[in-house]
Amino acid sequence: MLDLTTTYLGLPLRTPLVASASPLSKKLDSVRRLEDAGAGAVVMYSLFEEQITHESHQLDYYLSRGAHSHAEALSYFPDLEHYNLEPEAYLTHLQRVKQAVAIPVIGSLNGITTGGWVDYARRIEEAGADALELNIYYLPTDTYLSSAELEDRYVELVRAVRARVTIPLALKLSPFFTGLPNLARRFVEAGANGLVLFNRFYQPDLDLENLEVVPGVTLSTSADLRLPLRWVAILYGRVQADLALTGGVHTAEDVLKAMMAGASVAMLASALLQHGPGRLLHLLNDIQAWMEEHEYESIAQMRGSMSQRAVAEPAAFERAHYLRALTAFDDHVR
Numbered sequence: 156m157l158d159l160t161t162t163y164l165g166l167p168l169r170t171p172l173v174a175s176a177s178p179l180s181k182k183l184d185s186v187r188r189l190e191d192a193g194a195g196a197v198v199m200y201s202l203f204e205e206q207i208t209h210e211s212h213q214l215d216y217y218l219s220r221g222a223h224s225h226a227e228a229l230s231y232f233p234d235l236e237h238y239n240l241e242p243e244a245y246l247t248h249l250q251r252v253k254q255a256v257a258i259p260v261i262g263s264l265n266g267i268t269t270g271g272w273v274d275y276a277r278r279i280e281e282a283g284a285d286a287l288e289l290n291i292y293y294l295p296t297d298t299y300l301s302s303a304e305l306e307d308r309y310v311e312l313v314r315a316v317r318a319r320v321t322i323p324l325a326l327k328l329s330p331f332f333t334g335l336p337n338l339a340r341r342f343v344e345a346g347a348n349g350l351v352l353f354n355r356f357y358q359p360d361l362d363l364e365n366l367e368v369v370p371g372v373t374l375s376t377s378a379d380l381r382l383p384l385r386w387v388a389i390l391y392g393r394v395q396a397d398l399a400l401t402g403g404v405h406t407a408e409d410v411l412k413a414m415m416a417g418a419s420v421a422m423l424a425s426a427l428l429q430h431g432p433g434r435l436l437h438l439l440n441d442i443q444a445w446m447e448e449h450e451y452e453s454i455a456q457m458r459g460s461m462s463q464r465a466v467a468e469p470a471a472f473e474r475a476h477y478l479r480a481l482t483a484f485d486d487h488v489r
Contacts, residue, residue: 157443158453161195163397163419164286164323164349166259168195171414171454172435175351175401175422176200176263176290181248183255185432192435195420196259199252201290202245204266207275242275246282253283261325265290267308269315277319286323289316289347292354306338310345317346325349325399329356330382339394349397350390351422352383374425379403384416391417392464407441414454415461 161171174197179185181200189197253260262284266272279287291312295305317324326347332338339350360369380403387398400413401422413421426434451457 157446157451158455159439159442161419161454161458163196163399164261164325166196166285166323168259168420169193170195170435170439171410171418171420172438173261173399173420173422174198174427174432174435175424176288177424177428179424179427179432180252183251186252186256188432189427189435190256190258192432193439194258194432194435196261196285197252197256198261198288198422199245199249199263199284201263201265202242202275202279204264204268204270204272206241207272208270246278249279249282249284259285261286261288263288263290264316265292267291267293267312269308269312273312273315273319276316280320280322284322286325286348287316287320288325288327288351289313290327290354291329292356294356302333306332306341309338310341313342313345313347323348325351325397327351327354327401329354330386331356335386336390336393339390339396343394343396347396349399349419350394351399351401352386352390353402355379355402374429375403375405376425377403377405377409380409380412384412387413387418388416388462391459391462407438407445410438410442411445411457412461414457415459417459417462417464419458 159170161168163171163173170193172193172195174180174189174194176198178200179189180197186197249260249262260283262279262282264273264276264279264287266289276287276289289312291309293305313324313326324347326342326349328335328339328342328350330353342350355375357370357372360371361367362369380400383400383402387400390398397419398417399420399422400416400418401424404410404413404421404423405426410421423435446452
């Protein structure tokens, strides 16, 4: 009997396939279908810092509106139907998801500052989340902001969120850091239990006819797997945190590569948005067939088997492979 179980953020999972944050988690039926198809856990769609601060500003506006208009101003109460209740709706939906499925449910917060919005980390825990994923999405454009200052902000944010929750905390990172291994270690020291590699920044396009910036999200392909795969292989065993690989997981081979590089779980969004939750069942069947053919008994048996944990000088190792790749086409040059 093949053992597909794994452990992520201290949570026992029946499979290494995790549905990452996406619109699929906005509907109870979709989450149930993910569970039925074999998901080990599901990450909720993100609650954004801007949504929470907007709610706070709206409430302040309604409470202060007309404060000096008449003698009974202090008893004035806002029309709650007209201000943004999205954060409260998120917490309510999270509670319903927890009641609807047996697999772990991971909340998701997206923000960059250390303001009062981080108190929602505790509220997400109180709503029943088994863990929390902190998704830091920030594109620095200030020419006076140094990389060291930005990294310090990130670490302080992780520390601030950690101070508010006791559940496991995962940090979803971007790949655009000069010294990623060092920063990963600092995040773990600040309280992160897991690292999710990587967040994918949206890439806007330009509309030449209307002279407009066109926002949009391009779904990943298996070709995107190589970047997170490399860094999972580098960080495995070097930081005391579970690693989740996300971005480019579409096939059974992608999942197996993630496990062998050292990931505890492989996270999917694009593949599920393209093919639906049932895609998980096809992946699990293909994974089991491959394991049987290659005589693997468990996911644990393969984890980290192709990481760089045993490489004394990983930087030199990477340069050697870089040189090898560049010279591979020498015979084709005419």
